[in-house]
Amino acid sequence: MVVIPTYNEKENINDFINEICDFDVSILIVDDNSPDGTGEIVKKLSTLSEQVHLLSRNTKKGLGSAYRDGFKWGIEKQYQYFIEMDADYSHRFKDLEQVLAESRFHDVVIGSRYIKGGGSSGWDFKRKLLSKTANKISQIFLKSSVNDMTSGFRCYSSKALSIIDFQTTSSDGYSFQIEMTLRSIENKLSIKEVPIIFNERRLGKSKMSKRIVLEAMLFLANNGVKRWLNIKIS
Numbered sequence: 702m703v704v705i706p707t708y709n710e711k712e713n714i715n716d717f718i719n720e721i722c723d724f725d726v727s728i729l730i731v732d733d734n735s736p737d738g739t740g741e742i743v744k745k746l747s748t749l750s751e752q753v754h755l756l757s758r759n760t761k762k763g764l765g766s767a768y769r770d771g772f773k774w775g776i777e778k779q780y781q782y783f784i785e786m787d788a789d790y791s792h793r794f795k796d797l798e799q800v801l802a803e804s805r806f807h808d809v810v811i812g813s814r815y816i817k818g819g820g821s822s823g824w825d826f827k828r829k830l831l832s833k834t835a836n837k838i839s840q841i842f843l844k845s846s847v848n849d850m851t852s853g854f855r856c857y858s859s860k861a862l863s864i865i866d867f868q869t870t871s872s873d874g875y876s877f878q879i880e881m882t883l884r885s886i887e888n889k890l891s892i893k894e895v896p897i898i899f900n901e902r903r904l905g906k907s908k909m910s911k912r913i914v915l916e917a918m919l920f921l922a923n924n925g926v927k928r929w930l931n932i933k934i935s
Contacts, residue, residue, distance in 0.1 A: 702726065702727045702728070702729055702775045702778075702780040702782065702783055702784070703721065703726050703727070703728050703729070703784045703786050704729050704731065704767075704768060704771035704772065704775065704783055704784065704785060704786075705728065705729065705730050705731065705786055705787070705788050706731045706732075706733070706764055706767035706768065706771070707730055707731065707732045707733070707735060707739050707740075707743075707788050708732070708733045708735050708739070708761055709735045709736065709737045709739060710735065710737075710739045710788045710789060711735070711737040711738055711739050711742060713788050713789050713790060714730070714739050714742050714743060714788055715742055715746070717788045717789075717790065718730075718743070718746050718750075718753055719746075720794060721786075721794065721797075722750055722752050722753070723794075724794070724797065724798075724801075726752070726784070726801075727752050727754065727780065728752055728753050728754065729754045729755075729756060729771050729774060729775060730743045730753070730754070730755050730756070730788075731756045731758065731767040731768075731770055731771045732755065732756070732757055732758065733758050733760060733761040733762060733767065734757065734758060734759055734760055734761070740755065740757050743755045744757075756770060756771060756774055758770065762873065763873030763874060763877075764853075764873060764874060764875065764877055765870060765871075765872045765873040765874065765876075765877030765880075766873050768785060768867075768877065769867060769868055769870065771783075772857075772862055772867055772868075773868065775859075776859055776862065780859065781858065781859050782804050782856055782857070782858055782859070783856065783857050783858075783859070783862065784797070784800060784801070784804075784855070784856045785853055785854060785855050785856070785857075786853075786854055787853060787854070790900060791899055791900050791901065792812065792853075792854040792897070792899070792900075793897065793898060793900065796812055796854065796895075796896075796897040796898065799895045799896075799897075800812055800854065800855070800856050800895060800897075801856070803856075803893050803895055804856040804858065806891075806893070807891045807892065807893040808857070808858050808860065808861040808864075808885070808890035808891045808892065809855065809856070809857055809858075809861055809882075809885045809890050809891070809892045809893070810855060810856040810892075810893050810894075810895060811847065811849060811852050811854075811855045811882070811892065811893070811894045811895070812849070812852050812854035812855060812894075812895055812896075812897035813847075813848050813849035813852060813894040813895065813896060813897060814832070814849050814852065814896075814897060814898075814899050815833060815836055815848040815849045816848050816849070816894050816895075816896050817896060818896030819849070819896035819897055819898065820896075820898050820899070821898065821899040821900070821901075822898055822899070822900045822901065823900055823901025824901060832851075835851070836848065836849055836850055836851060839851070839879055843879070843883055843886075845882065845883070845886060846886075847882055847886065847892060847894065848894055849894065850878065850879045850882050850883075851875055851878050851879060852878060852897075853875070853878055854897055854899075855878075857881075861885065861890050864888050864890065865881065865884040865885060865888060865890075866884075867881065867884075870884070
């Protein structure tokens with residue numbers, strides 16, 4: 702199952718769902734009551750295809766919260782694999798094929814911008830440097846061998862989610878990805894990074910904010926100390 706959090710993705714969501722339906726996957730859109738009508742579009746599409754499902758939430762609660770609710774919904778429906786993907790075309794469908802293929806052999810598959818063959822498109826040098834530096838700092842602070850700690854394009858098996866105990870994660874911004882990666886490492890799960898090209902969103906506005914950046918910085922500071930002192934985090 703592909704779990705896709707949305708908030709104001711009206712400009713992308715119709716075409717995105719029509720394209721991803723070409724794959725043999727179920728799709729769960731977790732919509733946070735988007736005022737632009739994203740949820741209504743998905744609801745209509747769900748009546749036309751058995752692949753498409755909608756989980757509507759009454760307010761904007763954050764990325765991590767959306768994935769926790771999406772994973773819980775899918776586990777109750779007995780899905781075995783859960784792919785995280787964005788609806789803004791920043792993640793390529795051609796890379797989805799490789800993530801799906803590797804998911805059969807590993808507990809966690811991470812689409813990585815920072816291994817051979819990976820990268821980003823549509824970013825200037827300054828933004829690329831900032832992103833790569835942030836990931837390198839995360840690696841050092843958290844004593845991690847994973848190259849792309851913040852990647853939002855990844856797959857977890859249901860077994861991995863159970864071992865991680867995802868419902869007890871506390872992050873709601875992009876630090877959710879770091880927290881989940883860290884729990885995967887600490888629980889000695891099989892992690893595979895595959896190269897992806899990250900594209901700048903096609904339409905709409907970025908959801909990045911100062912609050913999200915601050916949450917990530919605080920998470921790194923707090924959990925970095927624990928890692929270096931060998932204190933178990935999860």
